[in-house]
Amino acid sequence: MSNSLNLKQAKNLNIAFTKIFLSYSIALVILCLSPANGQLSSTFYDKTCPKAMSTIKAAVKQAVAMEKRMGASLLRLHFHDCFVNGCDGSILLDDTPNFTGEKTAVPNNNSVRGFDAVDTIKSQVEAACTGIVSCADILAIAARDSVVELGGPTWTVQLGRRDSRTASRSAANRNIPPPTSSLAALISSYGNQGLSTKDMIALSGAHTIGQARCTNFRAHIYNETNINSAFATSLKANCPSTGGDNNLSPLDVQSATVFDNQYYINLKSQKGLLHSDQQLFNGGSADSQVTTFSTNQNAFFGDFTAAMVKMGSIKPLTGSKGEVRKNCRKPN
Ligand code: HEM
Ligand SMILES: *[C@@H]1O[C@H](CO)[C@@H](O)[C@H](O)[C@H]1NC(C)=O
Numbered sequence: 001m002s003n004s005l006n007l008k009q010a011k012n013l014n015i016a017f018t019k020i021f022l023s024y025s026i027a028l029v030i031l032c033l034s035p036a037n038g039q040l041s042s043t044f045y046d047k048t049c050p051k052a053m054s055t056i057k058a059a060v061k062q063a064v065a066m067e068k069r070m071g072a073s074l075l076r077l078h079f080h081d082c083f084v085n086g087c088d089g090s091i092l093l094d095d096t097p098n099f100t101g102e103k104t105a106v107p108n109n110n111s112v113r114g115f116d117a118v119d120t121i122k123s124q125v126e127a128a129c130t131g132i133v134s135c136a137d138i139l140a141i142a143a144r145d146s147v148v149e150l151g152g153p154t155w156t157v158q159l160g161r162r163d164s165r166t167a168s169r170s171a172a173n174r175n176i177p178p179p180t181s182s183l184a185a186l187i188s189s190y191g192n193q194g195l196s197t198k199d200m201i202a203l204s205g206a207h208t209i210g211q212a213r214c215t216n217f218r219a220h221i222y223n224e225t226n227i228n229s230a231f232a233t234s235l236k237a238n239c240p241s242t243g244g245d246n247n248l249s250p251l252d253v254q255s256a257t258v259f260d261n262q263y264y265i266n267l268k269s270q271k272g273l274l275h276s277d278q279q280l281f282n283g284g285s286a287d288s289q290v291t292t293f294s295t296n297q298n299a300f301f302g303d304f305t306a307a308m309v310k311m312g313s314i315k316p317l318t319g320s321k322g323e324v325r326k327n328c329r330k331p332n
């Protein structure tokens with residue numbers, strides 16, 4: 001009698017525990033499925049601005065059709081936004097007599113571009129739905145659409161970032177890695193943003209498109225030995241040892257307007273344009289990953305898109321933080 005009672009009690013207890021366990025598990029699953037990283041979500045504008053995505057895609061398509069390099073410039077803007085106190089549109093704020101922004105920071109001054117294209121995109125989005133879509137989200141979507149437009153992979157962009165009311169030139173100078181960086185410095189810079197070495201190597205593949213100024217690769221082509229000598233010689237014509245600082249050369253000498261894995265193939269034959277590029281294949285710990293990406297474009301595309309989502313979720317302003325700027329160049 002007492003034995004069977006105990007058995008029954010034990011059974012009930014077991015059921016009770018199972019119920020508790022199940023409800024906790026369900027809560028945990030819900031918690032894990034709910035948008036992480038400050039509540040970004042891919043459906044953020046589905047109800048409030050259903051035309052946002054198609055409007056931005058069409059505007060990027062038009063901008064890239066006018067100038068292919070614009071796809072590279074828009075991709076870079078998102079990177080330089082995210083690495084400075086998170087993806088908050090801070091890079092888009094203009095300097096004024098009483099406001100110092102990020103546009104004139106060393107890595108950006110006379111270098112980042114695409115601000116007019118962003119203005120055009122923003123005004124078309126505002127015409128579709130006023131005051132809803134942030135400039136920070138426009139940069140994230142335009143980066144994706146640019147990569148796709150130049151033949152690269154697509155991915156689902158997480159949304160819901162809000163725009164900062166401030167910017168920091170000093171943080172831009174500190175946090176955006178310079179082209180003189182060593183491999184160790186690159187790993188550390190990305191680590192500070194919560195990005196892995198693999199993320200760093202994959203994101204660097206963005207240099208499969210776009211241009212760099214002579215001032216940023218002069219020392220590499222004149223003074224370094226880990227460069228293909230014919231490649232170095234060919235670059236010197238347009239990048240003299242003094243002068244011509246702003247003369248441009250493609251970051252990917254083979255296919256500057258196609259988003260492919262050619263960047264890694266170039267590194268393997270010592271045809272990286274920047275000192276920092278060639279650091280990824282220089283007998284160090286990044287070599288094997290570069291080799292993988294050079295022979296497997298799908299592996300590169302998979303790791304690049306995953307890393308773009310990670311980079312895009314660096315410290316977003318969400319909820320009631322920040323604002324949705326009316327004009328990307330100035331706080332409301
Ligand atoms: C790994 C560290 C990186 C360094 C040191 C670096 C450095 C540079 C430099 C020096 C330039 C040329 C700028 C000029 O000469 O005016 C450049 C261009 C560019 N960078 Fe990076 N970059 C890095 C990572 C990235 C990442 C993560 C992305 C995007 C995901 C990116 C996208 C681009 C693009 C697309 C261009 C060409 C822009 C244009 O043609 O307008 N870079 N980068
Ligand atoms: C800059 O300062 C002037 C006067 O000191 C003020 O009138 C103006 O509104 C300020 N501009 C901004 C953008 O804060």
Ligand SMILES: *[C@@H]1O[C@H](CO)[C@@H](O)[C@H](O)[C@H]1NC(C)=O
Nearest residue numbers: 103104105106108109110169
């Ligand atoms: C940015 O570049 C312009 C034009 O070359 C120059 O006059 C200005 O001093 C630079 N700004 C900073 C903060 O370095």
Ligand SMILES: *[C@@H]1O[C@H](CO)[C@@H](O)[C@H](O)[C@H]1NC(C)=O
Nearest residue numbers: 218219220221222223241242
């Ligand atoms: C190359 O290195 C020498 C010696 O360190 C230096 O004087 C020169 O300015 C460097 N040239 C370039 C283009 O960086």
